[in-house]
Structures are given as C-alpha cells and as structure tokens.
Amino acid sequence: MDPNETTHVADVSAPDAVIAEPIRRLRYQEAFEFAPDCQLVTDRHGILVEANHAATVLLGSRKEFLINKPLGLFAVEGSRARFYECLWRLGQGALMDAFETRLSRRGDNPHEAHVVARVGERFGDPTAPGTIYWLIRDITQWRRAEDARAFLQLRLTTAQEDERRRIARDMHDTVGQTLTALALGIQALRDAGPLPQATLCRLDVVQRLADELAGQVHDLATRLRPTALDDLGLEAAAGHLVADWSVHTGVNADFQSDGLTAERLPSEVETTLYRVVQEALTNIAKHARARRVAVVLGRNDGYAVAVIEDDGIGFDPEEIAPTPRRADTRDRLGLLGMRERVTLVGGTLEIEAALGRGTTVIARVPLQAAPG
Ligand SMILES: Nc1ncnc2c1ncn2[C@@H]1O[C@H](COP(=O)(O)OP(=O)(O)O)[C@@H](O)[C@H]1O
Ligand SMILES: [Mg+2]
Known part of the structure; x- marks a missing residue:
C-alpha cells in the first residue's frame, strides 16, 4: 500500500466533526440507495419514509408513489397479517424480526414476488426515533426452483414405491408359481412309486431347499414393499x-x-x-x-x-x-x-x-x- 495514501486518508478523517458528519451521511445514502437488496425505512406504523432503487424495482413503483404509503399495501392478500404482527412485535420491544412472505409488484409488469424480510428498529438516528429498517430479499427464483425440486422428489419417491410394489408382486407371482410347481414335482416323484432310501433322502434335501427359497423370496419381496402395507x-x-x-x-x-x-x-x-x-x-x-x-x-x-x-x-x-x-x-x-x-x-x-x-x-x- 502507498504510505502517502494512508497519511492522506488519516488527514481527511481527522478534521472536525462538522465536515465528517455530512460525508458519513453521504456514504450512508450511497450504500442505502445502491444496495442490491431492497431497503426500506418506515415509521412504527409501517408507513414508508425511505425506499432505495432496488425497492422501486421490486415493488414496481416510483419513489414518489411509495413514500407515505403503508408497506402492508404491497403484501399479497392473505399475507398482510404477518406484516402487522411484525410491527406489533417491534412495538412490544423486540429488536429484530424475520419472515418469509409474498409481495405484489405493481406497475407495467405486475406479479407476485416471494421475499424474505429482515426487520429491525433503526438505531443511532436521533433525528428519527422509532423508525424501522426493512431489508427485503427477492427469493422468487430460489423458491420456484425449490418447489420444483420438492415436486420432482415427491414424484420420484412415488415412482420408486410403485416400482418396488410391482417388483415385489412379480417376485411373488413368478417365483412363487415356479416354487409351487417344484413342490408339486417333488410330491409327484414321491407318489410315483417306492423309491430307494438314498433317493428319498435326496428328495428331502431338495424339498428343504425349495422351502428355504420360498422363505427368502418372501422376505425379499416384503422388504421391497410389504403387501400388508397396501x-x-x-x-x-x-x-x-x-x-x-x-x-x-x-x-x-x-x-x-x-x-x-x-x-x-x-x-x-x-x-x-x-x-x-x-x-x-x-x-x-x-x-x-x-x-x-x-x-x-x-x-x-x-x-x-x-x-x-x-x-x-x-x-x-x-x-x-x-x-x-x-x-x-x-x-x-x-x-x-x-x-x-x-x-x-x-x-x-x-x-x-x-x-x-x-x-x-x-x-x-x-x-x-x-x-x-
Ligand atoms: N439408533 C441409533 N443408535 C446409535 N447410533 C445411531 C442410531 N441411528 C443412527 N445412528 C448414528 O447415526 C449415523 C447415521 O445414520 P444413517 O444416516 O442411517 O447412516 P448409516 O446407517 O448408513 O451409517 C450412524 O452411522 C450412527 O453412527
Ligand atoms: Mg442407516
């Protein structure tokens, strides 16, 4: 960093408060006006006192129109109560409040905006005690993407359950039928006539394997999607x-x-x-x-x-x-x-x-x- 610049900055901030105060205000005004998020100041009843450029864009109205209007006017029908609850909370001594709501944009391109509002009493301004500062972020795009994601996820989950149900039923039906045929076959062999002892022992083993297989298929199908649930x-x-x-x-x-x-x-x-x-x-x-x-x-x-x-x-x-x-x-x-x-x-x-x-x-x- 240039050492001269440091001296220079120190020189500017050093002079008496009479000059420093207007500079501070100017900087605040700039930061307020050009902030990317919508910034508003209202009185304690929610009447608009100040609005920055982003606010005029979000609300689709010129500053002259906004000032002296109640901010609640821009809340979508049905979401106004939360605005007044917020004012009430701050009136009761709460320092901060935050909520998600919907605002209606006016003007030539009217639509609804999904927003998050952070609200607090404005400190350190002795000229306007009791004013309230609103920081409002437009989350319409994010909300839309989130809703679409949830919708898709729900469809996927439903499709997955349907698929599992189908596979479980198929397993029951196809493997089940084959196993029944196998059991009948074993029985038919037994009934075919007197068999040597060794063959009978073999048949017992095959019979047991078939029963085990039936149990395993049943367990698998149940784990996939229990028929009892439907x-x-x-x-x-x-x-x-x-x-x-x-x-x-x-x-x-x-x-x-x-x-x-x-x-x-x-x-x-x-x-x-x-x-x-x-x-x-x-x-x-x-x-x-x-x-x-x-x-x-x-x-x-x-x-x-x-x-x-x-x-x-x-x-x-x-x-x-x-x-x-x-x-x-x-x-x-x-x-x-x-x-x-x-x-x-x-x-x-x-x-x-x-x-x-x-x-x-x-x-x-x-x-x-x-x-x-
Ligand atoms: N009932 C439980 N008792 C003890 N630890 C558990 C229990 N449930 C979950 N956990 C812990 O939480 C972790 C995450 O669980 P989970 O998300 O189901 O993953 P995973 O079971 O594959 O490890 C587990 O690894 C385990 O450490
Ligand atoms: Mg687990």
Whole structure:
C-alpha cells in the first residue's frame, strides 16, 4: 500500500466533526440507495419514509408513489397479517424480526414476488426515533426452483414405491408359481412309486431347499414393499415389521398403535411412516446395541405420528451431520433420507439422541396438508 495514501486518508478523517458528519451521511445514502437488496425505512406504523432503487424495482413503483404509503399495501392478500404482527412485535420491544412472505409488484409488469424480510428498529438516528429498517430479499427464483425440486422428489419417491410394489408382486407371482410347481414335482416323484432310501433322502434335501427359497423370496419381496402395507394398512404392516425385526435381531421390541384402526391414513403418509420405522429399526440393529425398543404409532390433533425409541448407545447428532466434503459421512443417507421423505409430505422429523442415552426418532405428518 502507498504510505502517502494512508497519511492522506488519516488527514481527511481527522478534521472536525462538522465536515465528517455530512460525508458519513453521504456514504450512508450511497450504500442505502445502491444496495442490491431492497431497503426500506418506515415509521412504527409501517408507513414508508425511505425506499432505495432496488425497492422501486421490486415493488414496481416510483419513489414518489411509495413514500407515505403503508408497506402492508404491497403484501399479497392473505399475507398482510404477518406484516402487522411484525410491527406489533417491534412495538412490544423486540429488536429484530424475520419472515418469509409474498409481495405484489405493481406497475407495467405486475406479479407476485416471494421475499424474505429482515426487520429491525433503526438505531443511532436521533433525528428519527422509532423508525424501522426493512431489508427485503427477492427469493422468487430460489423458491420456484425449490418447489420444483420438492415436486420432482415427491414424484420420484412415488415412482420408486410403485416400482418396488410391482417388483415385489412379480417376485411373488413368478417365483412363487415356479416354487409351487417344484413342490408339486417333488410330491409327484414321491407318489410315483417306492423309491430307494438314498433317493428319498435326496428328495428331502431338495424339498428343504425349495422351502428355504420360498422363505427368502418372501422376505425379499416384503422388504421391497410389504403387501400388508397396501392390503391391510400401516398398523398391520408395521406390527409385522417390528415382530420380524425382533425375531431376527433378538432385541426385545414393543409395538403400540393408537387411533389407526378406524380409518386408513392417506397412502403416502402410510408409506412414509412405514419407511421411517423401517430405517430407524435398521439403524438400531446396525449401531445402537440396544436391549429394548419401543415403536409407537398414533393419530391425534390432525397429525399422524411415529415414535421409535431405543435404549442403546446413542450418538451425537452434531458429529454425524453429513457433509459432501467429509468422506466418512458421504454414504450416510439413512437419517437424511428419512428427513427428506417426511418433509415431502409436509411433516417434520425430530431426532433426540445423546451419547449413552439412547435414541428417539419422532416423525409427525399433518393429515390435511398431505398431498393427494
Ligand atoms: N439408533 C441409533 N443408535 C446409535 N447410533 C445411531 C442410531 N441411528 C443412527 N445412528 C448414528 O447415526 C449415523 C447415521 O445414520 P444413517 O444416516 O442411517 O447412516 P448409516 O446407517 O448408513 O451409517 C450412524 O452411522 C450412527 O453412527
Ligand atoms: Mg442407516
């Protein structure tokens, strides 16, 4: 850096406050006016006092039109309440507020903009106490891309379940029929006449292999997509799953369900909660070293809920947060996949875990908002 320049800057900022103050204001004005995000100042009632260039573009109105208008006027019908709630919060002493909302753009190209607003009281301006500063970022493009991604993901998940259902049924039908034919063939050989003892022993072995194969095909098909989930519903399918899991792992598992018998849940909610229980049980078998497991399904207050609790070694959720950069976390898709699935049907997934204190997975899905 040029040493003379440093001296020069110091010289300019040094003079008395009478000159420094206008310069500071000018710089503030520049930063305000030319900021890429929409910046607004209102009074405590939300009446516009200042607006920068980006604000006039976002709202499609000239400054003269904006000033003295209530900012709430630009909120899309149905999203105005949040604006007034924000003003109320600041009036109650809150320092900051932030929310996502929709604004309507006026003028020659009217449309709706999806925005994030960050709002706070403006400090350090003794000439205008009680003014409120609004920083508004247009996220319309991002929101659109995000909605499209969620839509596509939901379609993919549905297509995947359909495919699994088809393969599971095909396996049952084709391999099942062949196995039945095999069993009939073995029986026919036995009935054909007195056979040497060695041949009979051989036939017993073939018979056992055929039975084993039938069991394996049944297990595979069930893991792909249990027919019970389509035919009998979540309660029955999850009940079988927990019981089978307990037999296979030797871990004590308790299953309870409440309020699910009267009426079937929407099919995508049933599938989602079933897959959550399935993945949670797989994780317990793989990682938890648990002695007891409890699975509870329920329906109340317009929500369907699945809770899977174990008394195993637990883990630190911070530790395992997957990042593309950490190779050891890259393949861990179980918890991520669970969360994604639940989010897609409008629900939330909570994981309560701590080292040495077991793990609880809680999925809640609202029943009205669920698509389909
Ligand atoms: N019930 C559980 N008990 C103990 N640790 C668990 C449990 N569930 C998940 N974890 C931990 O969280 C990590 C991430 O799980 P997940 O995303 O399903 O990936 P993966 O099972 O393939 O390792 C696991 O590797 C394990 O360390
Ligand atoms: Mg897993």
